[in-house]
Amino acid sequence: MAKDFATLKQRQRAERENYPEHLSLRVHRALSWLNRAEQCEDDPDGRFIFLWIAFNAAYANETGDQHIGEARQFNDFLARMDKLDGAGRLSGIVWQQYPQAIRVLLDNQFVFQPYWDHLNGLESGADWEDQFQRARTAAQKSLASQNTAKVLGIVFSRLYTLRNQLIHGGATWNSQVNRQQLSDANRILGDLVPAIIEIMMDNADKHWGEACYPVRQS
Numbered sequence: 001m002a003k004d005f006a007t008l009k010q011r012q013r014a015e016r017e018n019y020p021e022h023l024s025l026r027v028h029r030a031l032s033w034l035n036r037a038e039q040c041e042d043d044p045d046g047r048f049i050f051l052w053i054a055f056n057a058a059y060a061n062e063t064g065d066q067h068i069g070e071a072r073q074f075n076d077f078l079a080r081m082d083k084l085d086g087a088g089r090l091s092g093i094v095w096q097q098y099p100q101a102i103r104v105l106l107d108n109q110f111v112f113q114p115y116w117d118h119l120n121g122l123e124s125g126a127d128w129e130d131q132f133q134r135a136r137t138a139a140q141k142s143l144a145s146q147n148t149a150k151v152l153g154i155v156f157s158r159l160y161t162l163r164n165q166l167i168h169g170g171a172t173w174n175s176q177v178n179r180q181q182l183s184d185a186n187r188i189l190g191d192l193v194p195a196i197i198e199i200m201m202d203n204a205d206k207h208w209g210e211a212c213y214p215v216r217q218s
Contacts, residue, residue, distance in 0.1 A: 002093075002191035003198055005035040011201060019204050025211045029057035030197050037190070044182050045166060045173050051189040052163050058196055061209040071160060075153040081196055082149040084203045089195040091148045097191060099143075101184040102155055106139045111158040111181050152192075159185055 009031055016024050033054035040047035059077035060070075082090055094102065109115045112132055117125025135154070142150040162178070162185055165171045171178055200208070 002089075002194040004194065005031060005038050008034070008194060008197055008201075015201065015204070019201075020208070022211050022214070023200065023204055023208045025214065026058055026208060027197060027200060029211070030054045030193070033057060034193055034197065037193075043174075044179070044186055045171075047186050048162070048182055048189065049166055051186065051193050052159070054193050055189065055196065057211075058193075058200060060212045071157060074156055074160075078152045078156065079149040081199050082152070084206070085195075085199050086202070089199065090152065090192070091146070093188070093191050093195060094148050094151055095146060098184075098188050101187060102151065103143070105158050105181060105184050105188075106136065106154060108158070108181055110178070111161045113157075113161045113164075116161070155188065159189065 012027055012031060016028075019027065031054075033050050037047050037050035037054060040050060055074075059074050061073065085091070105111065109132060112128070112135070114125045114128035114131045117123075118128040119125070139151065139154050142154065162181060165178070
């Protein structure tokens with residue numbers, strides 16, 4: 001079962017003096033947004049946004065390389081998390097807790113970006129149905145082989161589309177048209193984000209890179 005903010009914060013307070021500066025900042029920020037997300041029991045839109053910010057606080061690096069896309073960053077991060085997850089928390093979430101919710105999410109065209117590109121007349125969406133089928137086949141192979149990192153990468157590509165819909169004003173607050181995907185997304189992220197924070201704390205001795213917008217004194 002995923003740890004909640006209070007449990008993780010208690011551990012962070014006990015250990016933070018031993019964390020490297022950039023890991024300490026990442027964990028502190030991610031926990032602050034997890035705390036805010038847990039307060040959104042009656043606001044699934046807000047909960048999803050705050051959970052995504054918590055995830056972003058954990059993974060994003062100040063690389064200075066504008067050619068490295070966000071999707072690649074979080075895919076690399078998720079693959080690293082899976083390798084460092086000695087307790088099998090991520091695989092438990094994927095294969096034991098939410099296998100059906102993940103399958104439903106992966107079969108939902110409304111969180112598949114090429115579908116929207118097609119509706120907007122963009123070349124990237126010209127063959128969206130073929131792309132969707134190929135993506136479903138790739139997901140099914142990853143599910144069949146229980147490739148946790150690959151499945152998480154595909155899941156987060158769908159969640160990223162949902163994130164864009166909300167952040168860029170492409171959805172109405174408390175709308176009825178996206179409740180199912182938002183409900184599934186919140187359930188999955190609500191357990192993944194605390195697990196990711198805990199894995200990072202378990203591996204405080206690893207190099208995490210400089211966090212985005214590090215704190216500077218004026």
